[in-house]
Amino acid sequence: MDVLVRPSWLLVAALIAVLLAPQVDAVQPGLGGGKYVAGVAFAVLLYLSVLLHEMSHALMAKRYGLPVRSITLHFLGGVTEIEGEPDTPRREFGVSVVGPLTSIAVGLAFLALLFVTPDGLLSLAVAGLAGANLVVGVLNLVPGLPLDGGRVLRAAVWKATGDPHRGTIVAGWGGRIVALLVLLWPMLQPVVLNRPPDLFDYLLAFVVATFLWGGASSAILSARLRRRLPALRARLLARRAVAVPLEQPLSEAVRRAQDAQAGSIVVLGPDGRPTHVVNEAAVLATPADRRPWVPVESVARTVEAGIVLPADISGEALVRAMQATPATEYLLVETDGSIFGVLVSGDVDKAFTAAGSR
Ligand SMILES: [Zn+2]
Incomplete structure (x- = not known):
């Protein structure tokens, strides 16, 4: 099984380092350029926990006899490339739900660690990892493809109707709705967070919404095509x-x-x-x-x-x-x-x- 890291990840690691630098400075002044090294180290730890999330998908798939081609880490997280797909809704549920559960478990573990970590740079990192993993775990349970929660929803609809393609289409529409909500998020920000959106908020919302809409749409399209395939003999x-x-x-x-x-x-x-x-x-x-x-x-x-x-x-x-x-x-x-x-x-x-x- 290959683990690939996309170049876009380096960009995000650099971005994290720059965004974290003021906080690092506040906790541990006088590091100079070292504050960026601390930021990059944090980004590496962050992606190692993303890797744990993806590994859990891969191991569950292997348990069900599905070969895993690769794990790719990219700027929005990771993706596990599985050959074929689970043949029952129960297995689909197992392979998809294990990822968010792993992230939540890792997040809780870091949260527990936070109580015994001395104040300083280390506790900043531990708190960050706890928060990031909990957010990744919970957000991934949102029921829309291409998120893990979308596959959980797909498994549920598949189980209820006996039709895997209908499950994909319902979960794909879930993903499109989530994409639209993400796009609207900056406008809701003043109400929810009491903070006006800036350009970065709009940009991030646009990138994430595009990613979600694209993934959801291609899932819907392929389900529509594959639904017709059994007729071809x-x-x-x-x-x-x-x-x-x-x-x-x-x-x-x-x-x-x-x-x-x-x-x-x-x-x-x-x-x-x-x-x-x-x-x-x-x-x-x-x-x-x-x-x-x-x-x-x-x-x-x-x-x-x-x-x-x-x-x-x-x-x-x-x-x-x-x-x-x-x-x-x-x-x-x-x-x-x-x-x-x-x-x-x-x-x-x-x-x-x-x-x-x-
Ligand atoms: Zn996942």
Whole structure:
């Protein structure tokens, strides 16, 4: 598992150092440039506690058998990249809720530590870490994606309706509402905090709201797309294929396909194994009077690993396979290696669009 630190984090560490410098000076005067070092040290400790939060997500995911790709620390905290996703609402709940709980536990631990820490620079740091972890923990429980609380809400809606995509959409809208509230926050500040907002407040609200709105919107979009995926089944979308030998004139191959009422042509090598899948667009682009002089394989794609798919592939696996090897035609084979037919990517697109308009 990789732990990555984005360059934007360095910017925030520097910002924290500068913002904390006056406080460091007040608690421990005469440090000179050392007050910035103290600020950076605090920023490092802060991000180590963010790392603990992310590690808890990662460990819980691993416990459920989900491989963890990486943990990335960026300016607004961190993100744990998990391959696939929990397969039950209970697991989704477990993986997401453990992060905020970890932050709250770390915050409470620092709070307890504060009572035995002597006054001075150390107690400033401990108080800061206690406060920051409690804030991170509580804010992350706000029920809107991409926050952890959004995933908790997603798990709840999933559990109640049995539909994970509906859970994502509800939690995504939760995230959009949270983003709007964040955007309005500077205007509420005079009432709540009795302090007029300054430029920095507006800027921070805008950055955080944009981050939340973007995360929420992409979650909603991907849920809408993925909801349509199970309808995509290669076997049902396939075209019947006619098999022709190498070097057959295209005109003859097309005639045989028409006779057999097949929507696609597969070229077989001397050993009877498929060597090419004919590209429909290339056939249509070849004028009829030239077709007798064009060998069929010259308008076909060579059969290679990525364009041979099992006939029973469907849904997300199908889309992933098509993304891994983009092609206009795929050869569908049965488990015994025999040819079932040809899957035309345009047909998949059409079925996908049709499923969405249903
Ligand atoms: Zn989290």
